[in-house]
Amino acid sequence: MPMKRSxxxxxxxxxxxxxxxxxxxSEDKARDSTTEAAVSKxxxxxxxxxxxEKATFKKAPSxxxxxxxxxxxxxxxxxxxxxxxKIVANEQTYGMSEVADRAAAIKDLPTGDIKLNDAxxxxxxxxxxxxPDLVLSVTTYGFDQKNGFATREQLKQVGANSYVSPQxxxxxxxxxxxxxxxxxxxxxxxxxxxxDRAEKLIAESEKNIAAVxxxxxxxxxxxxMVLFSNMAMGSNDFSxxxxxxxxxxxxxxxxGSNAFESASKALFADLSKEKVAATDVDxxxxxxxxxxxxxxxxxxxxxxxxxxSAAKNNAYVVLSDSMYLGPSNDLAxxxxxxxxxxxxx
Numbered sequence: 001m002p003m004k005r006s007x008x009x010x011x012x013x014x015x016x017x018x019x020x021x022x023x024x025x026s027e028d029k030a031r032d033s034t035t036e037a038a039v040s041k042x043x044x045x046x047x048x049x050x051x052x053e054k055a056t057f058k059k060a061p062s063x064x065x066x067x068x069x070x071x072x073x074x075x076x077x078x079x080x081x082x083x084x085x086k087i088v089a090n091e092q093t094y095g096m097s098e099v100a101d102r103a104a105a106i107k108d109l110p111t112g113d114i115k116l117n118d119a120x121x122x123x124x125x126x127x128x129x130x131x132p133d134l135v136l137s138v139t140t141y142g143f144d145q146k147n148g149f150a151t152r153e154q155l156k157q158v159g160a161n162s163y164v165s166p167q168x169x170x171x172x173x174x175x176x177x178x179x180x181x182x183x184x185x186x187x188x189x190x191x192x193x194x195x196d197r198a199e200k201l202i203a204e205s206e207k208n209i210a211a212v213x214x215x216x217x218x219x220x221x222x223x224x225m226v227l228f229s230n231m232a233m234g235s236n237d238f239s240x241x242x243x244x245x246x247x248x249x250x251x252x253x254x255x256g257s258n259a260f261e262s263a264s265k266a267l268f269a270d271l272s273k274e275k276v277a278a279t280d281v282d283x284x285x286x287x288x289x290x291x292x293x294x295x296x297x298x299x300x301x302x303x304x305x306x307x308x309s310a311a312k313n314n315a316y317v318v319l320s321d322s323m324y325l326g327p328s329n330d331l332a333x334x335x336x337x338x339x340x341x342x343x344x345x
Contacts, residue, residue: 043193061134069138139168216255222282234270
């Protein structure tokens with residue numbers, strides 16, 4: 001399922017796969033990335049410093065537009081917080097989810113009946129026609145005038161605030177960790193005055209991940225290959241292989257390691273078939289991005305590289321939104337840990 005170049009570029013920049021602390025993803029900086037002005041008993045006004053721009057909310061947004069950016073982090077976060085009725089147009093979808101009914105819930109959201117541009121996203125005039133009061137973008141790419149999008153200043157002029165997700169300020173998702181998913185939840189909690197819901201979700205995720213990590217503590221860390229199914233993003237045979245980013249944090253918490261962590265300094269490694277064949281892979285994590293049969297792709301890879309330990313043990317798992325920025329990273333940690341260390345569960 002090769003993507004058009006523009007979409008692939010968007011995915012690489014956003015993934016999203018994307019706050020004032022965008023240059024760092026440590027727990028402390030993530031928690032401190034949002035500053036809040038004096039807040040009344042109603043929870044407003046609230047001021048966020050996001051990518052160097054201040055946005056003040058006098059009330060909860062009611063006409064939210066979620067840009068594509070090859071992500072579902074933003075729409076999934078809104079759904080997890082029970083804010084689906086605030087969305088007037090959503091362009092994000094992965095086609096599947098580890099969370100029961102989430103894919104269907106995303107599919108049921110309004111799209112605004114927009115004719116998307118070549119990057120599969122909302123062009124400027126269409127965006128302004130939606131009359132949003134909040135626009136969410138994975139990275140600053142979604143507000144770049146050169147790409148035909150409405151700028152943050154243009155949105156402000158029509159009364160709309162804008163928000164760029166964690167690690168999207170400098171378009172460098174290679175630094176992303178699970179802490180950034182919590183930052184996104186916290187920021188949306190403050191914007192919509194549902195911080196109690198956000199903190200509850202964060203606490204549950206932290207508790208679940210800690211329990212899994214404790215079970216696999218001290219165990220040998222199998223080498224894992226993480227990649228998108230049926231997706232071409234570079235010139236080599238394997239151009240959608242994760243090298244850095246949140247996938248590595250998830251693997252570490254699940255008691256594993258990235259077999260291709262040293263293959264690139266960027267988020268993705270662009271690898272030849274020979275390089276992949278020469279690397280021992282103990283387990284395979286295939287991420288579906290609107291692929292109707294990612295399991296078939298996983299089995300094809302295992303058959304193609306029978307020398308892998310993963311192939312000998314039929315060790316693979318298919319995941320989607322839980323492997324990237326969003327509210328469900330704990331599900332990925334648990335599923336991968338059970339694949340790598342079944343004896344611990």
